[in-house]
Amino acid sequence: MSMPGTTTRPGICRICSAHCGVLATVVDGRLAKVTGDPDNPMFKGYTCSKGRALPDIHNNPARLLHSQKRQPDGTYAAIDAERATDEIAERLRHLIDTYGPRSVALYIGTNCLPYPASPLTANAFIRAIESPMFFTANTIDQPGKQIALAAHGHWLGGDVPFDEADSWMLVGTNPLVSKAIGIPGQNPGQNLRAAIGRGMKLVVIDPRRSQTAARAAIHIQPRPGEDVAIIAGMINLIIREGLCDNDFLAEHVAGFDELASAVAEFTPQYVAQRADVPVEQLIDAARLFATFGDRRGMVNAGTGANFGLHGNLLEYLCLCLTTICGRWQRAGERVTRPNTLMPAYTAKAQAHPPYEGWGYGERLRVRGLTDTVAGMPTAALADEILLEGEGRVRALICVGGNPMAAWPDQRKTHRALESLDLLVTLDTEMSLTSRLADYVIAPMMQMETPAMTQGSELIKYYASGTGIPAAYAQYAPRLVDPPEGSDLMEEWKFFLGLAKRMDLQMFFVNFFGAGGGRFMESPPVVVTMDGDTQLTTEELFEQMCANSRVPLADVAAHPHGKVFDVDAVVAERDPDCTDRLDVGNAVMLAELVDVMAEDFDTARGDTAFPLRLIPRRHGSFMNSSGTNLAKLNGGKPYNPAYMHPDAIDALGLASGDLVTVTSPHDFIPSVVEADDTLRRDVIAMHHAFGGLPSEDDEVRERGSNVGRLVPTDFEYDAISGLPRQGNIPVRVTPRTG
Known part of the structure; x- marks a missing residue:
């Protein structure tokens, strides 16, 4: 229990993937203040308004301190969390026995990020009941990143470091606010100022002069939806003017002729007319990116660009532009993201070839959609709930998400959620979705649970330009007790409780769904648990970090976080390696034909x-x-x-x-x-x-x-x-x- 008085200790803000190091002040058992931690070597005192508002979030009068059950008259009444879990398990068992496992679906939202065990355990539960219906926010945000990587392949040497780049291109993203991609999210404003101060040239493509675009050497402000045409036009110009890295192409790349043919009609004049931008600006931006300095830098697209049509193609062309200019780390150069709380690996100056990215696994009953490397198509889940017949989804568990606010077609979503036989949310307040739920499980919040930065490392496997650009890690213990008199449950323990009541054994492979294990030399950790397992979150974290480059105990010994001395450089290509990155994927380039025909x-x-x-x-x-x-x-x-x-x-x-x-x-x-x-x-x-x-x-x-x-x-x-x-x-x- 928290002792009376005032304490200030280092912690981790987990509102977004940056995982800023902060100082948390607790007064008489109540979170009172959160500020940046000047002794954190990565963040150096930085935090944003969201992080500084953590006390208000924790102490929000609307916060649920007890789980809720919907009453026959539509109102809600508090229910003991263990009793709620009993009743939910019984109702799930009945639905599975009557309609089969596919009748139960699970949705993971972005607010699972603070609790790294939660999505893993939730996924373990849905697999334990043998339901394929596992959905995440990933496929209603930027699924093109993973789909494009599958079509293009990964460069095993990793990304060019932002702090050494000569130029960088950002498409439809504003990382000074989102802290998501491109500019490292660990104090992005400072990182950008330092880069521009040493001479880096930033190119931004955005219909708005955002905070990031305002700092660009070139800001292209096009009509929305023309990002594919712009990047295709830049690729065309770079190819026609002979500005490619021909040595890199010859050794590591396939499909170049197909790419050159596919972009041939995207001339600067055509693209400028179509996108309503000055043709000279397009030409200058392409030449700057391809030739400025030592030709170091990358291309990243964000949510804004992905929300238009052709997000897969856009992400693929961004990878192609990066690749034809040879913008990847080479043998002998430092590894940008060497892992700390994830397993060590040997970065190599070679390609991991393309792999199957879609068209496999579960096939939905609508629109011919299947599972993908980005996950199941969340935008189709409302239809799967509403469509009568065998395989209909009748129960949905939402963790860290708010479908009524986040999913497209809100009216359809509303009809779908209201038609469910069982809707369960794990939520800190009565959000729009929880106002429709049969049960709302009240969870603990950030500073009431232990924290680690492993998840912030992990996201680099989702897309280039993401993750922590150093061998940095931090662990923080629980910093405040739950409010007195509350009845709160850690999210992952809810699923463990269901498993116990339903006689299930669960296991999860750490780094599921991110492709992490694909590129690691040591195998990902397999964590097995049954309903009788008495694990603490701290013990679970130890298992999740069992193969980490730096032991979790060593990380915990540095409460303010630490940049560890990891001397990792990119190794030479394996002598027998013939794998290549593919810039000529037939499916992607066929879509480019459709774009030209618009x-x-x-x-x-x-x-x-x-x-x-x-x-x-x-x-x-x-x-x-x-x-x-x-x-x-x-x-x-x-x-x-x-x-x-x-x-x-x-x-x-x-x-x-x-x-x-x-x-x-x-x-x-x-x-x-x-x-x-x-x-x-x-x-x-x-x-x-x-x-x-x-x-x-x-x-x-x-x-x-x-x-x-x-x-x-x-x-x-x-x-x-x-x-x-x-x-x-x-x-x-x-x-x-």
Whole structure:
């Protein structure tokens, strides 16, 4: 139990994947303050507004301190967590016995990130009941990253380090806010200032002059949805002008002639006309990236670019551009991300060849979708719930996610969740999804559980340009007890409790779903547990780190975190290695033909829907979390419809006016706000806001749900099922009330 008085100890903020090192002050058993830790060697005192708001998040009056059960009249009443687990296990057993294991699905959201054992144990549970219906937020965000890597292959020497790069290109991402990709998330502002200060040239492609774009040497501000054409045009110019790394191509790359042929029609003049950008700017950006300095740097795309159609192709072309310029670490150079709490490996200057990325495993009953290297197609799960017949999903467990706020087509999602026989959420408050649940299990929160940075290392296997760029690690113990009188359960223990009641034995392979084991010399750790296992989270972490490069105990001996002395350099290519990266994948390049065939002039002249809606990151929120906290929302708990001032004036509107935003699929209310960083033909909104569909009159108190504008069964990716969630055609009209 926490002792009276004041203590300040180092901890880890886990709101996002950066895992900032912080100092947490506890006063009389209550988390009172969180600041950056100046003694942390990686973050050096940095933290963001979200991390500093952790006391408000922990002590939120709306926080659930007891699990909840829905009553016959629709209200909720507290229920003992163990009793709730008893009842849930019984209902799951009945559904499985009656309809089969496929009737039970599980969804993992991004708020599982703070608790690394939770997604692993949840996955172990769903496999133990032999259901293939395991879904994550990955396939409604950027599934193209993993799909493209499967088609292209991995470079086993790893990424070029940002702190040594001469140039860098970012497409539809704003890492100064998202801390997600490209610029290292460990104090991205400082990292970018240092890079520009030593002469690095940044190229940003974004319809908005974002915080990151404002620091770029070249900012290309195109019409939304033209990122594929722009990157294809740059590849074409670099090939035509002979700016490729021919030695690297000859030794390590296949498919070059196919790529050159596929991009041949994407001339600078055509791309400039299509994207509505100066042709000279395109040419300058391509030449700068290909030739500046010692030709070191990479290309990364983000959520904004992936939300438009052709996300797989865009990510693939980014890899191709990186590869034809030879922008990977070479033999004798330092390893950028050498692992610390993950197993050691030998980086090599060679390719891991392409591998099967889609078309295998479980086949959904809708749209011909299958499992993929990015996971099951989450955008199709609502259909799997609503579609009658054999195989229908009748129970859903949500962990760390809020489908009613995050999934596309909110009205369909609402119908689907209400039609379930059983909906269980593990949630810290009565979110939109939990307001529809049969049971809400109240979990512990960040500082009430131990923490480690293994997950922040792991994400490098999802995409280039991510993960911790050093042999850094940190472990933090529990820093505060749960509130007195509460009945809270760690998420992974909920699944262990289900396993005990359902007589299941579970096991998980650490690094599941990330491809981590594919590239490691020591095998991933297999953790086995049955219902009678009495494990603590601390003991489970020890098992998860059993093969780590640096023992967990050694990491824990440095409470402020440590950059360990790991002398890792890229080894020479194996003498018998003939593997190559593939820049000529037939499926990807066939899609490029479809892009060329698009009638962009007609779409541009659409008078019914003259604007294009793009997503926008919010500096104070992680998806739907924290929007109701005054410290974070600053008195603005809604997501404005940002528009250029001239576009607002042309509609006879003013900032602060209520408007209706209408797509070909649906409409939402919003509050218009001027933003001169946008193109005049663009509107930008933050996702994951809003209430239930019946609560549109509360738009100033809740915001609105952009996902409602998006259909899931029209204009979707044939591999991942990801619908068009950006570059959405819309119109904006005045709204009264």
